[in-house]
Amino acid sequence: MNIKRSLLDATVAGILALVVFGPIMGIVLDGYGFNLDVPRVAIITALVFFGRLAFHLAISTSGGRTFFQRFEKGRAGSITVTDPSVKTNLARFIPFILVAAAILPFFLGKYWISVLILAYIYILLGLGLNIVVGLAGLLDLGFVAFYAIGAYGLALGSEYLGIGFWIALPLSAILAASFGAILGFPVLRMHGDYLAIVTLGFGEIIRLVLNNWTSFTHGPNGASAPPATLFNLEFKRTAAEGYTPFHEFMNIDYNSTHRYIFIYLLVLIAVGFVLRLKHRLVKMPLGRAWEALRENEIACRSLGMNHVTIKLSAFMMGAAIAGTAGVFFAAKDGFVNPASFSFIESALILAIVVLGGLGSTVGVVIAALLVILIPEVMRAFSEYRYLVFGLLMVFMMIVRPRGLITITRDSKYSTDGGGRAADARNKENAA
Amino acid sequence: MSNILTIDKLTMRFGGILALDNVSFEVKKGSITALIGPNGAGKTTVFNCITGFYKATSGDLTLHTRDQATSINKVLGQSFQWDDFYKPRQFASRIFYKMFGGTHRVNIAGLARTFQNIQLFNDLTVVENLQIAQHNTLNKNLLAGVFDTKAYKLSEQRSVDRAYELLEVFQLTADANRLAGELSYGQQRRLEIARAICTNPEVIALDEPAAGLNPNETEALAKMIQMLRTEFKMTVLLIEHDMGMVMKVSDFIVVLDHGEVIAKGSPEEILKNPKVIAAYLGVDDDEVAA
Numbered sequence: 001m002n003i004k005r006s007l008l009d010a011t012v013a014g015i016l017a018l019v020v021f022g023p024i025m026g027i028v029l030d031g032y033g034f035n036l037d038v039p040r041v042a043i044i045t046a047l048v049f050f051g052r053l054a055f056h057l058a059i060s061t062s063g064g065r066t067f068f069q070r071f072e073k074g075r076a077g078s079i080t081v082t083d084p085s086v087k088t089n090l091a092r093f094i095p096f097i098l099v100a101a102a103i104l105p106f107f108l109g110k111y112w113i114s115v116l117i118l119a120y121i122y123i124l125l126g127l128g129l130n131i132v133v134g135l136a137g138l139l140d141l142g143f144v145a146f147y148a149i150g151a152y153g154l155a156l157g158s159e160y161l162g163i164g165f166w167i168a169l170p171l172s173a174i175l176a177a178s179f180g181a182i183l184g185f186p187v188l189r190m191h192g193d194y195l196a197i198v199t200l201g202f203g204e205i206i207r208l209v210l211n212n213w214t215s216f217t218h219g220p221n222g223a224s225a226p227p228a229t230l231f232n233l234e235f236k237r238t239a240a241e242g243y244t245p246f247h248e249f250m251n252i253d254y255n256s257t258h259r260y261i262f263i264y265l266l267v268l269i270a271v272g273f274v275l276r277l278k279h280r281l282v283k284m285p286l287g288r289a290w291e292a293l294r295e296n297e298i299a300c301r302s303l304g305m306n307h308v309t310i311k312l313s314a315f316m317m318g319a320a321i322a323g324t325a326g327v328f329f330a331a332k333d334g335f336v337n338p339a340s341f342s343f344i345e346s347a348l349i350l351a352i353v354v355l356g357g358l359g360s361t362v363g364v365v366i367a368a369l370l371v372i373l374i375p376e377v378m379r380a381f382s383e384y385r386y387l388v389f390g391l392l393m394v395f396m397m398i399v400r401p402r403g404l405i406t407i408t409r410d411s412k413y414s415t416d417g418g419g420r421a422a423d424a425r426n427k428e429n430a431a
Numbered sequence: 432m433s434n435i436l437t438i439d440k441l442t443m444r445f446g447g448i449l450a451l452d453n454v455s456f457e458v459k460k461g462s463i464t465a466l467i468g469p470n471g472a473g474k475t476t477v478f479n480c481i482t483g484f485y486k487a488t489s490g491d492l493t494l495h496t497r498d499q500a501t502s503i504n505k506v507l508g509q510s511f512q513w514d515d516f517y518k519p520r521q522f523a524s525r526i527f528y529k530m531f532g533g534t535h536r537v538n539i540a541g542l543a544r545t546f547q548n549i550q551l552f553n554d555l556t557v558v559e560n561l562q563i564a565q566h567n568t569l570n571k572n573l574l575a576g577v578f579d580t581k582a583y584k585l586s587e588q589r590s591v592d593r594a595y596e597l598l599e600v601f602q603l604t605a606d607a608n609r610l611a612g613e614l615s616y617g618q619q620r621r622l623e624i625a626r627a628i629c630t631n632p633e634v635i636a637l638d639e640p641a642a643g644l645n646p647n648e649t650e651a652l653a654k655m656i657q658m659l660r661t662e663f664k665m666t667v668l669l670i671e672h673d674m675g676m677v678m679k680v681s682d683f684i685v686v687l688d689h690g691e692v693i694a695k696g697s698p699e700e701i702l703k704n705p706k707v708i709a710a711y712l713g714v715d716d717d718e719v720a721a
Contacts, residue, residue: 081556081608277577284576285562285569285587288555292563295552302482302550303564304538304630306531411608412558414595415588419558422605 006056014049084410105261113260119372120267126352126364128321134358136314137294139196142203146176146319148341150326155223165228176323177316184315210338222337225330357403435460441490451690463667465677468687482544483537496541496633506536543632545623547639553612561594564629597625636668
């Protein structure tokens with residue numbers, strides 16, 4: 001252990017902290033003059049100094065070194081190949097997690113239920129974008145456009161066509177997918193950066209159209225969306241004509257939380273369904289083709305795969321999931337307006353995908369929960385929450401650049417067990 | 432023997448550079464044909480035109496595979512012609528190939544290729560690499576896959592079995608469940624050839640398969656190329672710099688220099704051809720003429 005080096009290292013970090021935080025936190029404006037706030041700077045510098053010292057000392061111990069080497073290893077070859085018959089701990093707990101998630105809202109207040117609904121909507125969006133970015137490798141910066149199309153599909157559909165939640169759900173998904181196809185067909189021949197810019201533009205076009213076509217969309221005033229119904233039962237104090245309020249039907253007192261619990265359960269089912277879909281897709285020829293396309297487009301073309309239609313299928317699938325998420329979003333708030341679909345939303349969804357790991361399913365779920373719940377939990381210091389969030393992202397990219405969860409691939413054997421013996425031998429050699 | 436691939440007056444122009452000038456040759460069915468020439472002669476350009484990665488400036492490329500003639504220019508999508516106005520069928524097919532045509536059609540027609548710089552799916556396993564090559568023959572029904580039906584499982588398992596058959600031939604069984612990017616260079620070359628075979632082509636085009644291999648590996652590769660013809664009944668088209676191997680395995684050689692065919696014939700004829708010797712050793716032009 002080299003204490004001298006650790007001290008030197010910590011001192012350098014402390015001086016840097018002083019330089020960075022000194023002017024920002026130490027000088028407080030007071031009218032036309034300013035006051036010096038020395039204790040604040042001293043505290044933050046001390047924090048950095050001792051933090052860096054502790055970190056440096058920790059990595060020089062043998063235990064600390066092995067701990068940090070685990071991350072290093074994850075960086076080098078983070079993809080592992082495992083036998084599909086081996087069940088991870090997570091797979092065993094899935095039923096429990098689902099049951100726990102289903103009974104959770106009955107113990108929570110309206111506020112937390114609505115936060116969780118939002119988190120689940122972002123899980124849907126994250127999974128949808130993960131198909132486009134993570135699996136097919138198409139950088140889409142305008143993903144929120146499909147989310148907006150789904151949400152406005154419900155709001156405007158009910159206003160002009162009189163459709164309800166349940167009809168809007170598939171229709172909005174189809175509508176979003178068709179928009180995806182219309183946008184995708186001409187532009188999917190492009191690569192990387194160009195595609196990113198085109199999708200960025202598309203996202204803005206949709207938002208601006210929603211904002212400025214006031215005669216149709218009511219512009220910035222937004223449009224109201226009908227709530228979700230359960231077999232013609234409405235979750236309102238007094239129902240519209242032809243509907244019965246849920247509480248009258250069940251003979252219980254009216255409670256506005258019921259509506260949130262109902263949407264919560266619907267979104268939970270949708271998340272479960274999309275998780276299953278995603279889980280299957282990566283093992284199916286289509287999902288494999290997406291990943292192949294991400295890895296090497298030239299090779300794909302040489303193997304007889306039509307890269308445009310395969311990309312298009314990924315784009316449409318992602319758009320359809322986003323459209324579904326949009327319907328839930330509109331039904332949850334009962335109101336949509338263009339401000340909810342700005343570029344920052346697209347960036348947030350992309351952050352979820354990158355944080356969770358490109359192509360990873362579980363990672364995206366965890367990342368979506370973190371990204372939505374952390375700012376809510378940290379409302380107490382709301383001014384700093386995006387700063388903390390940003391720092392967390394930087395930190396994650398340093399220690400786990402390929403996402404929270406390491407990606408595993410299934411090993412495969414021929415009918416007569418070919419490859420099994422060789423795999424066992426390889427494992428022995430490695431051990 | 433009939434021709435499986437005919438190349439007629441192929442010309443390729445990149446801006447002001449004439450990369451290929453009226454290149455014409457035929458590939459006989461069941462032959463091993465080699466394309467040789469000094470660096471920059473245009474061998475890979477010919478390959479890219481044949482395999483549909485470049486659209487030829489002019490010339491006809493015709494594949495006679497799967498019991499029909501396929502025009503490579505047509506499946507890549509051509510620009511509209513005046514007579515499209517009164518020939519609706521021709522017009523419709525042109526629109527179809529403009530929308531859904533492309534390089535992949537050449538492979539579907541029965542011509543597979545490998546690359547000079549290996550192009551594998553590095554983050555996927557070896558078996559998955561071979562399964563992707565079978566994409567067009569698999570059960571791609573979305574619902575069948577999501578509900579894991581019997582027919583779907585059978586189709587998947589069959590593709591895995593086919594992959595293992597080829598891995599056995601190319602001595603890669605022990606590495607079946609490793610990531611393709613982890614393999615050694617020689618193994619990656621073999622995997623790329625195996626993957627091309629997985630698409631069930633009638634013609635296989637190998638772009639410098641011996642590049643970067645040691646003498647032992649090159650010898651093994653020569654045997655493998657002969658096996659492609661004898662066991663897989665394929666026609667092989669080959670670009671190669673290793674003259675020893677070319678002379679040993681090929682039965683017809685086309686020599687390119689500065690985008691033109693300077694000689695065609697059997698290996699013995701090529702060895703004696705003064706133009707070829709001049710192109711490789713760099714003799715003065717008037718000396719060749721004399």
